[in-house]
Amino acid sequence: MIKEMGAGLGRVRKAFEGLEKLGGKYGDDFGHRGLADRFEDFADSWEINRKKLAEEVEVLAEIAKTAAKAYEEIDHQLAEAIRNARDPKSARKGK
Structure with missing residues (x-):
């Protein structure tokens, strides 16, 4: 699930x-210069914040991918330990 979250992010x-x-695309569509100016302010702010948000989402995606890999490695190690505990002879064979 964590791996899927990383990919989704x-x-x-x-x-x-x-x-x-x-x-810069819709200024004339508003029909009022004041409203168009407010939209431009919003668009400028959105552009800056969208970039910041994209960077933060990328960091979260990498954290999720790293965590998923760590959990998978731990899971494999625990499974191996359980197999070896059930059958001590197989643990000796592996050494």
């Missing part, structure tokens, strides 16, 4: 990076 980051820029 990677897709979210790509989606954020793939969003088109809002600024």
